[in-house]
Amino acid sequence: MLSVADLAKRHSGAARPVFSSLSFAVAAGEIVALVGESGIGKSTLLNCIAGLDTPETGAIRIGRAQTDIVRLDPAGRAALRARQIGFVFQAFHILPTLSVEQNIAVPLLLGGVAANERAQRIEALLARVGLSGFALRRPATLSGGELQRVAIARALVHKPGLILADEPTGNLDPRTAGEILSLLLAQVRAEQAAALIVTHSQPLAMRCDRILTLTAEGLR
Amino acid sequence: MNTLAAWLIAAQFARRRTTSLLSLLAIALGVALGYAIHLINDTALADFRQAMRSVQGEPDAIVAPRDTTGSVGLALVEELTRDPAVLVVAPVIEVRVRVDQHALPVRLIGLDVFSAPAVMPALLPEGREAQASRAILDGGVYASPALLAKLALAPGDHLSLWRGNSRWPAVLAGQLPGSRPGDLLLVADIAWVQAHFGPPAGVGEARIRLAPGVDATRWRQALAERLPSDLLIRSDDDDSARVSNLSRAYRVNLNVLALVALLTGAFLVFANQLTAVAQRASQFALLGVLGLSPRRLMLQILGEALAIGLPGALLGLALGHALATAFTQTLGGDLGGGYFSGSAPTIIARPLPALGFLALGCAASLAGAAYPAWLNRQQDLAQALKSGFAEETASSSARHLWLPTVLGVLAYGLAQLPPVGDLPLAGYASIALLLVMGITAAPWLTQRVFAAGAELPLAAHQRIALQNVAQAPLLAQVAASGLIVSFALTISMVTMVSSFRLAVDRWLDEVLPAPLYLRGKATPLPDELLAALRQPDSPFARFEQTMHAALALDVQRPNVALIVREIDRDQPEARLPFTGAVSQPPPTQPVVWISEATQELYRLHSGQRVRLPLLGREIEVFIGGVWRDYVRQFGAIVISRSDYERLGGRFAASDLALWPQAGHSATAAAWLAPLAARFGCEVADAGEIRQLSLSIFDQSFAVTHALEAAAMLIGLFGLAVTLAANVWLRARELATLGALGFDRHMLSQAVILEGVLIALVGLLIGLACGIAIGAVLTYVINPQAFHWRMTLSVPWPSALAGAALTLAAATVASRYAARQATRLPLAQILADAQ
Ligand SMILES: Nc1ncnc2c1ncn2[C@@H]1O[C@H](COP(=O)(O)OP(=O)(O)OP(=O)(O)O)[C@@H](O)[C@H]1O
């Protein structure tokens, strides 16, 4: 589902590269935890995979067609994200001016899904993430845990093959963090999607299928 | 996708209701003003043309004397009648006459009943043809219904028509049913009119209809070649061009003002969209991360602007139509400009111009959103998602002085260029460049002012605030730009108008030497009146007479006024305000003094000898000097009565300047009043004329004051919006300062200080640009468009008072922004920021 080959990245103006010659793959339905010290380059790696940042060398192939996102132009990357990738962020990033339902609908609108199917899918997903009855609520009236549930629903609603999560539980208390991660894992499994989850929490990482550790020397 | 766009636009409107609404209104105002001016002009021009045609008919050609006191000889009329290419020749004599004791001069049109119907159907008398012909040939006079109503006359009434010393006791035979509702006209047989009022040896005009199939242009050219030099030949096109030329410069000027209003609307959209983009940078980045393509993101921002511009422009069209209707009803078709008096036509809208103005409104709003959309595209998605709007991407290279310098030099160069087709197009371009120059100078000055301010021995929180703006001045620049544009425009208008008013004031002193004036409203004064003034019991020591005629020097331009005055040909400077030295004329040659407009329109100069079509022939005259005239925009020529009479002219004064005997100034006016009233003349003292002239002046510039006020309001509003947005964007920074121990009072002080300094930058640049633009208006636009020359005088007291007022308003706006800043709950902001 995701295969990264010989990836190297150096931020403009930085003396040393963040990482070089990284290679790994994530199979369909596999959930991989990415851990490593702060500042080591986990977010940078995720951004490269999502096409938000451009690596110096290497290839990042995504989906059944194994499209190399590095080679695409910004519009092509956006289109690939809209079809293939679901995102969950540490800071939730729910659009404050749209309702819960509308927030979840955004990927479906980008994919051109018809209105009645949109409504069905959103309703079903809201039930799965435990937010039935929240459809018309404004984001400002939700707690952090609830917001992250909305974000998980949004990441899954368009049935992407790859889920990228950057410290999805970083802003939550340990009990909620556990709940949210369970939810994320369960839903990703239900969708048979591949996932790459960055986390600082060892117990949470242990619950994934595999752990990748990013160090100054490379992946372990 | 469209659903998403609609959701986002709706959400944005809900969040920024006031700003969006005001942007919408500003666009509406700009479109409304532009559209209203267009409608009024269009309607007034069409109406004026139609009025001209209803009296003149639609002849293929008109042969007329170049000197309005002249005539077309009967021999030529005969010859034209015999021309096989000519279908009909309708000779016409038109004079202004007085009816009984009424003060109103009326147009009396003498026509030939046999030829007139083919050319001027609107002037046909009522009744059956044969009967009406008999009545008119017997000396019957027909009046338009409007005139009958105005003078309370009815068919069958006896009336006395008079002009100068000539009187015609006539009978009112009937009405002119074909005349237009407002027309005040009398129609009579040409022979009767000629017998009473002249001209003795010919007719006033010959209006010609050509036979079907004749090439009119060719025929006119052929005739023009063999026409004597004192006559001219005009076509309908010439007349249309002349009517349009009459008010063209005035119209263009108003249109430019309307464009300025639209420009300020575009600026508001710009401020609105830029702040909206900055505030929502992370939201837009999120949409990008979720897969919205960069192009669609840009279209989203432009779409939001269009959601303001389109309804704004539609509202503007409706408002413009209403405005145009209201204005034509109250001020007439010329907005108080005095070009087409007495017409209050109904407004008729046409689809194409309406669509054009709709497009213009939308284009203005899109132009306002273009830079914010571009700026958003430059944002790095990952970074914007993490920490919001990044300002480094916003043109740090713009902080140099070379761009404004180049623009300033270009603007100066453009101001030196001559007009294009009598319009000061290069001058307008120069003004636009000066505005852009001001805006591009803002980054440099903002950075300097704030960096210098940060060096001052200020409290820590104030220094931090100043340093912050010096390093990230984008929004500060936007706020300053709004003030620069609006203040520059206001200062330039105020400067131009006050320079002009001062010049008119001084000029009036020079052209009104006598204490009292009597005006015959373009009809000659009867000898009886002049004799009474010469009686020994008259309280007047002396008086000077003036006669008015006109010369057609160019068929496409309005006539040049010919003013025959009792003036000393060796000492004209005693009566005329010359702009330069007066040349001594050769003793045997007639001398004329031309106005500045004549000099410029016909490229003449002092000391030159020219041939003028005077008194039925071409006469070589010497140009003795150029004098200033703020009244006759299309030119005036003064000749002395002695020269005029020596050339064979019949002097018949219509106006008098009067000097009462010493000690009689109070009684003189009282003595003159009944005498003047008896002959329908007007008496005014110099003070009254001066007052009236200045109030007409003020009225014609009233519309500019409204625009100035609107511009200042928009500028201040832009300042408030951008300051508030700035505070919002820096909420985290302010919250951090708060968390570090700065109290609310300190924070609010810092924000206010920033606002005041930004306003100061805007006002400084605005003042400089405003004076420069005022100079372009005074030295380029006014002379090129209207031939009005004057010297620049900056009204420092009002300029500085305006600046102080704006600064005070800016302080209030910053206080509002500061309150917003300190209302933000610190803890929440810090928590939100991860
Ligand atoms: N835009 C940028 N320009 C320059 N350097 C950057 C940029 N973004 C990140 N870096 C640097 O790259 C390195 C990797 O950053 P990254 O955000 O990927 O770390 P991380 O592993 O996600 O850390 P954390 O666990 O704290 O989130 C850091 O040293 C950081 O300073």
Ligand SMILES: [Mg+2]
């Ligand atoms: Mg990180």
